[in-house]
Amino acid sequence: MIKAFFRGLVIGLIFWSISINWIFDAINFYGAGYFLSFCITALLIFYLSLYFGFFTFLIKFFEGNKFFVLLVPSLIFILEWVRSWMISGFPWLNIGIFSVPINFTGYLPLIGVSGTSFIFGLIIVLALKISILRIGSIFLLLLVGFLSPNKNLFLDEDSRQLKIAVVQPVENNYKILNNLTLQAKNDGAEVIIWPEAVSSYQNFQARTEFADIDIIGGFFVQQDEKIFTSIINTSTNDRYDKRNLVPFGEFQPFDNLLKNFNEFFNIPNSSLTRGEKKQKKVLIQQIPFSGLICWELSFNDTFVDRTRNTGFIIHISNDSWYGKNMPAQHLLHAKARAIESQKWVVRSTTDGISDIISPYNQKKLSENIPKGIKSFKTETISTNMKNTTYLIFGDYPLLIFSFIIILLAVIDKKRNEK
DSSP, X not given: OHHHHHHHHHHHHHHXXXXXXXXXXXXXXXXXXXXXXXXXXXXXXXXXXXXXXXHHHHHHHTTTOTTHHHHHHHHHHHHHHHHTTGGGOOOOSOGGGGGTTTTOOTTHHHHHHHHHHHHHHHHHHHTTSOOHHHHHHHHHHHHHHHSOOOGGGGOOTTOOEEEEEEEEOSSOOHHHHXXXXXXXXXXXXXXXXXXXXXXXXXHHHTXXXXXXXXXXXXXXXXXXXXXXEEEEETTTTEEEEOOSOOBTTTBOTTGGGGTTHHHHHTOTTOSOOOOOSSOOOEEETTEEEEEEEGGGGGOHHHHHHHHTTOSEEEEEEOOXXXXXXXXXXXXXXXXXXXXXXXXOEXXXXXXXXXXXXXXXXXXXXXXXXXXXXOEEEEXXXXXXXXXXXXXXXXXXXXXXXXXXXXXXXXXHHHHHHO
């Protein structure tokens, strides 16, 4: 079983080394130097690879178990769930996210990305032994996955049309933002979305050139001794505060134990306050929208809670310090969220990749704004207040099912050992 663990560990090291090497760029951006950046990145990759090792270890441990077919996808689901909250969480690149590039998206509105990870695991374990029943089961699972979600199944009959724009300034400079915002307004945009962390909100409120424009953007908000990073409807001052902060970059997970860490890296805004779990829905032109900041998008609980009973999703981010590979992965998560919720995702980033994403037919839309390009994009979106099955129930049904399967597998193993 030790060999099985190390086999999984090696696979994990390869996967994460290829997938999140941009962590090195993010750390080195603040002057840590190549050696220290490499060490911290390697440590994170090793930690994430442990989950692969635990998976292969448990597969070997339960080999021949009566519940093996359901145990394999259950272990995948539970391990991804644990990874999403352990040590503040790293819910990045779950297996199910790769359903989007291959158009295997039929399960997303029903059980989400994490549930699709379960389905992938189930298909693989069924394919290990050939039988008529297993071939039929695989065919049905594939059929549902490759069928596009029925648009009318989760469609709001009282949908509204809204012409909306995203701006990508490359740098958070008010002169650039003003120019792009005026261009978008002249293009007919009713609402204009700015990226994350443009400035302090007090600084924005002191300006007068945006008074007659509906702008939603990311700002720092100070309340007494607390500082929040928020997405704000500047017409009403209503806001969502970021809940899932970036460890070390936005808060200290170990309090005073590592108080000199951010001073060494010279990281600004590294003592932000975490937003409340339950936050009041923010409206724009009487339409409630879901507001998600940066990698909040990848946290299932935050996404489901923030998006349930809203008309569309606004996602703002600043991916400029993550290197070249991360923005494409971030966009992939945004596309998955559009399909999961059957709601449009309006995504504005500082320097890319910005986009307005349809949950139905992405191929008909114009191109996104590539990284490093100053521009804006305007689209007419349709609001959708109806909730998908995944937005109603989240991960709970599969979470309960997976724990039951693991419990039954443990009982079966103990019974066979007697």
